[in-house]
Amino acid sequence: xxxxxxxxxxxxxxxxxxLLVMTLLGADQDSRFQRLGHxxxxxxxxxxxxxxxxxxxxxxxxxxxxxxxxxxxxGDSDDLVMQAFVQKYGPTVLLAxxxxxxxxxxxxxxxxxxxxxxxxxxxxxxxxxxxxLRPSEGSVPPVSGAELDRFREQARKDTEV
Numbered sequence: 001x002x003x004x005x006x007x008x009x010x011x012x013x014x015x016x017x018x019l020l021v022m023t024l025l026g027a028d029q030d031s032r033f034q035r036l037g038h039x040x041x042x043x044x045x046x047x048x049x050x051x052x053x054x055x056x057x058x059x060x061x062x063x064x065x066x067x068x069x070x071x072x073x074x075g076d077s078d079d080l081v082m083q084a085f086v087q088k089y090g091p092t093v094l095l096a097x098x099x100x101x102x103x104x105x106x107x108x109x110x111x112x113x114x115x116x117x118x119x120x121x122x123x124x125x126x127x128x129x130x131x132x133l134r135p136s137e138g139s140v141p142p143v144s145g146a147e148l149d150r151f152r153e154q155a156r157k158d159t160e161v
Contacts (some may be wrong), residue, residue, distance in 0.1 A: 082094070
């Protein structure tokens, strides 16, 4: 079956392609909005993610969401959007600190201290285990034989109820 009007068919194809592209672009913007909104903290002191703020009558969350949508609508990159929020609200707007400089050290040090502590404990226990006990001068000589049996019998008598 041959189309009667090729230009009409071509226009329908282009319209369908345009709608498909716009739908996919909108989905990308929505997913970026969700992803970035979950990396930011609402500054109303509720200590929740921006998109999860359930503070009744929150005056800050709608403003921040609108700013995020405007940044994304302008086509700003994710890093540029995050930097803009940090410049406006300070570094506390980020849910996770950036992975650079001192922040990286602050994340690594507890794990490093734990590993070093476990290593120190292992070394100390090994040194205690491998240490040979030597009798010191004036110490009691080892007891064996009949004398040992006598001490055991005395211990049994002393601990009977």
